[in-house]
Amino acid sequence: MLMSLLVTMTVSAGNLKGVDRSNLDPTVAPGENFYQYACGGWMKANPLDPQYARFGTFDQLAENSREQVKDIITSLGTSGRRGTIEQKVGDLYNMGLDSVRLNSEGGTPLKADLDKIARAQRADFVKLIAWMHSGIGAPFFNSAVMSDLKDSNNNLLYLMQDGLGMGDRDYYLENDANTAKVRNAYSNYIGQLFQLLGYKKGAATKAAKNVMKIETELARVAMSREETRDYSRLYNIRTVAQLRTDYPNINWDEYFAGIHVSGVEKVCLFQPKSLAKVNELLSTLKEEQVRQYLTFKYADAAAAYLSDDYVQANFDFYSRAMSGKQVMQPRWKRALNVPNTLLGEAVGQLYVKKYFPADSKKKMQRLVDNLKVALGEHIQGLTWMTPKTKVNALVKLNSFTVKIGYPDKWRDYSGIDIDKSKSYWENVLAARQFEAAYEYGQLGKPVDKDRWQMTPQTVNAYYDPSTNEICFPAAILQPPYFDPSADEACNYGAIGVVIGHEMTHGFDDQGRNFDYTGNMVDWWTKEDADRFQELADKLGEQYSAEIVADDVHANGKFTMGENIADHGGLRVSYSAFKKTDQGKGTELIDGFTPDQRFFLSYANVWANNITKEEILRRTKVDPHSLGVNRVNVAIRNLEPFFKAFNIKAGEKMWRDPAERVAIW
Numbered sequence: 224m225l226m227s228l229l230v231t232m233t234v235s236a237g238n239l240k241g242v243d244r245s246n247l248d249p250t251v252a253p254g255e256n257f258y259q260y261a262c263g264g265w266m267k268a269n270p271l272d273p274q275y276a277r278f279g280t281f282d283q284l285a286e287n288s289r290e291q292v293k294d295i296i297t298s299l300g301t302s303g304r305r306g307t308i309e310q311k312v313g314d315l316y317n318m319g320l321d322s323v324r325l326n327s328e329g330g331t332p333l334k335a336d337l338d339k340i341a342r343a344q345r346a347d348f349v350k351l352i353a354w355m356h357s358g359i360g361a362p363f364f365n366s367a368v369m370s371d372l373k374d375s376n377n378n379l380l381y382l383m384q385d386g387l388g389m390g391d392r393d394y395y396l397e398n399d400a401n402t403a404k405v406r407n408a409y410s411n412y413i414g415q416l417f418q419l420l421g422y423k424k425g426a427a428t429k430a431a432k433n434v435m436k437i438e439t440e441l442a443r444v445a446m447s448r449e450e451t452r453d454y455s456r457l458y459n460i461r462t463v464a465q466l467r468t469d470y471p472n473i474n475w476d477e478y479f480a481g482i483h484v485s486g487v488e489k490v491c492l493f494q495p496k497s498l499a500k501v502n503e504l505l506s507t508l509k510e511e512q513v514r515q516y517l518t519f520k521y522a523d524a525a526a527a528y529l530s531d532d533y534v535q536a537n538f539d540f541y542s543r544a545m546s547g548k549q550v551m552q553p554r555w556k557r558a559l560n561v562p563n564t565l566l567g568e569a570v571g572q573l574y575v576k577k578y579f580p581a582d583s584k585k586k587m588q589r590l591v592d593n594l595k596v597a598l599g600e601h602i603q604g605l606t607w608m609t610p611k612t613k614v615n616a617l618v619k620l621n622s623f624t625v626k627i628g629y630p631d632k633w634r635d636y637s638g639i640d641i642d643k644s645k646s647y648w649e650n651v652l653a654a655r656q657f658e659a660a661y662e663y664g665q666l667g668k669p670v671d672k673d674r675w676q677m678t679p680q681t682v683n684a685y686y687d688p689s690t691n692e693i694c695f696p697a698a699i700l701q702p703p704y705f706d707p708s709a710d711e712a713c714n715y716g717a718i719g720v721v722i723g724h725e726m727t728h729g730f731d732d733q734g735r736n737f738d739y740t741g742n743m744v745d746w747w748t749k750e751d752a753d754r755f756q757e758l759a760d761k762l763g764e765q766y767s768a769e770i771v772a773d774d775v776h777a778n779g780k781f782t783m784g785e786n787i788a789d790h791g792g793l794r795v796s797y798s799a800f801k802k803t804d805q806g807k808g809t810e811l812i813d814g815f816t817p818d819q820r821f822f823l824s825y826a827n828v829w830a831n832n833i834t835k836e837e838i839l840r841r842t843k844v845d846p847h848s849l850g851v852n853r854v855n856v857a858i859r860n861l862e863p864f865f866k867a868f869n870i871k872a873g874e875k876m877w878r879d880p881a882e883r884v885a886i887w
């Protein structure tokens with residue numbers, strides 16, 4: 224499980240040695256709307272390109288990273304010897320570019336597998352579901368191997384709710400106009416895929432109805448996104464004997480054989496209610512309905528790797544209807560994502576060799592150490608926490624594993640064969656199946672604590688409570704996040720807050736339930752836990768009060784962990800900054816005080832433009848708050864912010880001291 228900085232990845236290149244005045248909107252006072260003041264110039268200068276649903280400084284960096292990866296891949300050429308990593312990466316990329324071949328093949332690459340689904344009878348369904356879980360998709364439910372939440376050195380098989388193409392149950396259950404519009408578009412997309420597969424219009428509409436019916440039934444019993452944040456509710460251990468008794472319509476021996484795991488004695492079942500529904504559906508649905516659902520799930524997984532008609536249908540729903548993107552990304556970007564993801568560490572190895580300066584690691588380590596000291600002092604100084612819990616919190620802080628740049632040990636991709644005589648989809652599928660086999664293959668082995676859960680070329684960062692590790696891939700260690708030659712205020716306002724953010728995840732509403740070894744253990748006194756909850760609820764209310772679009776509010780409960788992480792990150796990085804010579808001083812750079820530069824630098828990280836559709840989608844599925852709220856809601860809990868910009872009671876950005884929250 225991961226708590227990341229962002230859901231998607233993607234900065235202002237440019238020479239950011241201090242605050243870039245062109246990012247500002249001087250027509251708006253900082254006390255009126257700080258986000259607009261700090262980022263308005265950037266937003267105006269970077270109108271949303273129609274190939275994006277959201278574009279911010281983050282996305283700018285991701286674009287740079289993508290260009291760098293493209294240079295690496297194109298310089299590999301097409302001459303790689305069969306079986307070398309260069310051949311695999313190069314061929315996979317080039318196959319994605321070959322529109323002539325893709326369009327001449329149409330849907331034929333799916334034929335053999337879809338025939339297999341078409342011939343299936345009730346007794347075959349579980350085998351097919353297991354096969355699809357191994358690299359294709361997640362019909363009905365899903366499974367994964369991860370460390371045992373209560374025994375972090377050992378892996379465990381997890382079973383979880385899934386099967387919803389729109390991702391969150393609310394898309395199926397809410398009836399406001401925006402949600403109904405997306406749902407309608409989904410139903411049309413399903414019908415369209417069936418037509419592309421050769422169904423007549425009437426039959427395709429009927430099949431789409433069946434798929435919607437199955438997904439809606441799954442949505443009705445699914446846990447809400449707020450409920451899924453509570454790991455104590457998710458941790459339900461079941462023996463295989465119990466699974467056989469409770470869910471007899473799922474042949475568990477066939478299921479485990481299908482995902483290639485053996486010797487399973489127990490599993491962790493996140494949502495028993497959802498699995499009960501799957502068990503029921505597998506006997507009550509007509510065979511034809513199950514075949515249609517599996518057929519759609521397969522075609523949906525493959526659509527982006529087929530001819531233009533499939534790709535367009537897929538784009539029109541997931542990107543246009545759900546996110547408000549108007550234009551598809553150019554083919555090279557879509558093609559690049561495939562090796563960049565499926566052979567991610569192979570590309571990453573080439574990336575860091577060329578783009579990651581060796582001394583960045585040392586400089587970053589120093590920043591991390593400074594942040595650690597500051598967070599330790601904050602913990603010691605907390606007025607709401609008892610000394611007993613503080614000791615445990617400090618032990619946890621001092622046990623963080625820090626990963627910077629790239630892994631010490633790289634993944635081995637020798638088991639993947641990329642074969643140009645086969646179709647693009649067959650190769651993509653082979654690579655996905657290889658990845659799934661690798662993941663399921665961790666069962667029965669001790670947890671590999673050296674592995675990375677993001678590639679080095681990813682512009683993001685994460686905290687993992689089960690390993691108690693913070694990780695900063697190479698690609699985020701560039702301007703405007705991190706620039707060894709830049710103003711300290713800018714580094715602490717950007718990468719400093721990112722470091723503090725990831726550290727604070729170890730102490731957010733989820734992370735605090737894990738101890739220094741990564742086990743889910745309650746190390747809190749009851750009174751400290753109650754006080755934490757009170758403060759967290761107060762923070763949550765600040766976010767829930769914000770309207771994101773129309774009459775839809777932000778969801779402070781669902782975004783709680785990320786908001787606490789932003790909150791802690793800002794406070795701790797500010798304290799660390801105040802220990803530097805520059806932070807202690809009063810020197811003006813570009814006309815701004817050190818504190819002003821710190822807050823402006825922070826705000827600029829979240830400068831973005833975003834479509835209304837994407838705002839509504841993210842409010843349903845993204846545990847991170849919108850950029851505007853990550854700035855305007857978060858910074859108003861910090862006294863130095865009001866002082867830095869001389870903001871007084873009566874101004875819109877003002878928040879009374881009694882309404883402010885200080886957790887970490």
Ligand SMILES: [Zn+2]
Nearest residue numbers: 226227228788
């Ligand atoms: Zn985060």
